Amino acid sequence: MTEHKLENATGPETPAGAEILGFRPLYRQVKDQFVRRLMDGRWLPGMAIPSEGQLAGEIGVSQGTVRKALDELAAENLLVRRQGRGTFVAEHDEQRILFQFFKLVSDDGVARFPDSQVLDMVKATVDATERTALNLAAEAEVIRIRRIRSLGGKPLILETISLPALVFPGLADGPVPNNLYSLFATRYGITIANACERLKAVALKGDEAQLLGVATGTPALAIDRIALSLDGSAVERRLSLCLTEEAHYQSDLR
Amino acid sequence: MTEHKLENATGPETPAGAEILGFRPLYRQVKDQFVRRLMDGRWLPGMAIPSEGQLAGEIGVSQGTVRKALDELAAENLLVRRQGRGTFVAEHDEQRILFQFFKLVSDDGVARFPDSQVLDMVKATVDATERTALNLAAEAEVIRIRRIRSLGGKPLILETISLPALVFPGLADGPVPNNLYSLFATRYGITIANACERLKAVALKGDEAQLLGVATGTPALAIDRIALSLDGSAVERRLSLCLTEEAHYQSDLR
DNA sequence: TAGTGGTCTAGACCACACA
DNA sequence: GTGTGGTCTAGACCACTAA
Numbered sequence: 001m002t003e004h005k006l007e008n009a010t011g012p013e014t015p016a017g018a019e020i021l022g023f024r025p026l027y028r029q030v031k032d033q034f035v036r037r038l039m040d041g042r043w044l045p046g047m048a049i050p051s052e053g054q055l056a057g058e059i060g061v062s063q064g065t066v067r068k069a070l071d072e073l074a075a076e077n078l079l080v081r082r083q084g085r086g087t088f089v090a091e092h093d094e095q096r097i098l099f100q101f102f103k104l105v106s107d108d109g110v111a112r113f114p115d116s117q118v119l120d121m122v123k124a125t126v127d128a129t130e131r132t133a134l135n136l137a138a139e140a141e142v143i144r145i146r147r148i149r150s151l152g153g154k155p156l157i158l159e160t161i162s163l164p165a166l167v168f169p170g171l172a173d174g175p176v177p178n179n180l181y182s183l184f185a186t187r188y189g190i191t192i193a194n195a196c197e198r199l200k201a202v203a204l205k206g207d208e209a210q211l212l213g214v215a216t217g218t219p220a221l222a223i224d225r226i227a228l229s230l231d232g233s234a235v236e237r238r239l240s241l242c243l244t245e246e247a248h249y250q251s252d253l254r
Numbered sequence: 255m256t257e258h259k260l261e262n263a264t265g266p267e268t269p270a271g272a273e274i275l276g277f278r279p280l281y282r283q284v285k286d287q288f289v290r291r292l293m294d295g296r297w298l299p300g301m302a303i304p305s306e307g308q309l310a311g312e313i314g315v316s317q318g319t320v321r322k323a324l325d326e327l328a329a330e331n332l333l334v335r336r337q338g339r340g341t342f343v344a345e346h347d348e349q350r351i352l353f354q355f356f357k358l359v360s361d362d363g364v365a366r367f368p369d370s371q372v373l374d375m376v377k378a379t380v381d382a383t384e385r386t387a388l389n390l391a392a393e394a395e396v397i398r399i400r401r402i403r404s405l406g407g408k409p410l411i412l413e414t415i416s417l418p419a420l421v422f423p424g425l426a427d428g429p430v431p432n433n434l435y436s437l438f439a440t441r442y443g444i445t446i447a448n449a450c451e452r453l454k455a456v457a458l459k460g461d462e463a464q465l466l467g468v469a470t471g472t473p474a475l476a477i478d479r480i481a482l483s484l485d486g487s488a489v490e491r492r493l494s495l496c497l498t499e500e501a502h503y504q505s506d507l508r
Numbered sequence: 509t510a511g512t513g514g515t516c517t518a519g520a521c522c523a524c525a526c527a
Numbered sequence: 528g529t530g531t532g533g534t535c536t537a538g539a540c541c542a543c544t545a546a
Contacts, residue, residue, distance in 0.1 A: 023541080023542065025516090027516085051530075063517090063518085068515085076508060077508070081532065083532045084524035084533095085531065087531090087532075194508045195506075195507040197504075197506075199475065199502055199503035200503075201473040201474050202455070221454065222455075244454035244455050249452070249454075250452060251357070251451040251452075251453065253448055253449045253450065277523065279533080305513080307511095315536090316535060318536065319536080321514090324513095336543090337514065338513065339544055340513075341513075509545100510544105510545095510546085511543105511545090513542085513543080514542070514543095515539100515542095516538105517537100517538085517539080520534100521533105521534080521535080522532105524531080524532085526531105527528090
């Protein structure tokens with residue numbers, strides 16, 4: 001039943017190859033195997049995966065080892081565990097985006113998902129910052145989307161999204177949904193696993209300010225996000241210019 | 255040997271009182287007991303705590319249950335586990351602060367601990383925002399510290415710190431160390447467990463700009479931090495105005 | 509070599525959801 | 528009731544550190 005042989009499956013003696021990377025616990029190998037299932041689409045968003053017992057029997061390890069692997073994946077928001085019901089593949093629904101990726105909150109504390117209005121979408125050759133951010137070749141093409149995001153009808157964010165054209169073929173031909181990550185998942189099988197953001201305070205330039213309906217020079221929060229897929233490769237660069245008169249970026253330090 | 259009786263210690267039947275709050279796993283009760291030891295100073299920063307086996311025997315639970323409690327505390331950065339050596343109470347050294355609480359990083363990627371130069375320190379009655387942030391009474395007193403923090407000799411942050419005077423008696427009488435949280439721990443036995451930060455982009459006012467050596471109206475990143483102690487009470491409010499020409503706030507979304 | 513945390517197992521029982 | 532994840536136990540063995 002075992003689909004991939006585990007490093008230690010052949011016997012109790014330490015395998016020669018493992019010495020190079022040091023010790024690799026069994027539950028991590030199991031976890032990697034599960035990540036592979038997520039990447040190749042055998043486990044799809046929203047799906048219930050087999051029970052711990054079934055997985056343990058299938059792979060040939062104890063239920064506790066499977067449990068530890070699943071617990072880590074749940075901690076990384078890739079799986080959702082529900083007592084009494086089962087373990088499910090996390091979806092990129094608005095709830096998750098709001099919880100995991102959208103840190104801009106209205107000052108009254110209510111977290112809402114913003115509307116989007118696309119300004120333009122072009123195919124172009126990468127510029128220097130995009131090349132670095134997305135780790136692309138010199139002449140690679142990107143799809144560049146600009147849009148205004150509003151909260152309660154009020155323009156709040158001017159967003160510029162850069163995507164490698166090779167990774168998202170045909171994306172420039174259709175409409176752009178409000179929830180891009182959900183599209184990445186359903187149409188391209190790409191799961192955004194995590195992201196890192198760099199924040200700066202900047203003064204808005206004339207055109208930026210105009211689009212947001214404020215005066216030139218208004219201070220804005222610039223968020224430079226690089227989103228990583230399951231395999232760790234950068235698949236999106238997103239530059240957000242945010243007005244923070246009535247909203248703030250929430251960061252919890254634990 | 256058991257110092258505090260556990261909810262389930264008397265027998266296998268469900269205790270009547272537990273029904274109100276719902277089910278409370280044993281390892282959480284054990285964890286709470288450990289947090290109590292951290293709060294009352296029986297476990298001091300830097301100390302090695304007893305081994306898992308000793309704790310298990312002392313409390314009367316299995317080693318696995320103790321382990322789960324310790325693992326959670328380690329995940330919250332309150333303990334540090336070192337294979338082969340033991341489990342230690344986390345210290346508020348520069349390493350930890352840098353890792354856990356200091357998110358402003360120079361653009362070249364090097365994280366350094368900034369110098370501080372105190373501008374003034376006063377005792378005053380709380381203002382409205384401090385009252386809300388620190389959850390204080392109307393006439394309560396705070397210690398207010400203003401200082402400039404520099405990275406590589408360059409002024410970078412104008413910091414205004416508000417502390418409840420009752421919580422930190424005598425603090426206003428002595429010098430202010432660069433690492434405040436270490437002082438809280440060693441002198442007052444207060445551990446900063448976590449914090450939440452609200453970020454906005456603002457334009458610097460005349461006096462603020464002058465202190466940082468830039469022009470009035472220069473955009474700055476305003477970080478409003480509320481730091482919580484082990485028992486969950488707010489013990490510090492810190493407002494930081496940061497220049498982000500050559501530095502950025504790093505936020506990892508996982 | 510002794511002691512610590514880390515992994516892995518096997519099995520029992522509990523809390524929860526749903527039919 | 529049945530099946531799922533969640534807890535708890537007991538014990539064996541592994542990896543690491545320091546004396």
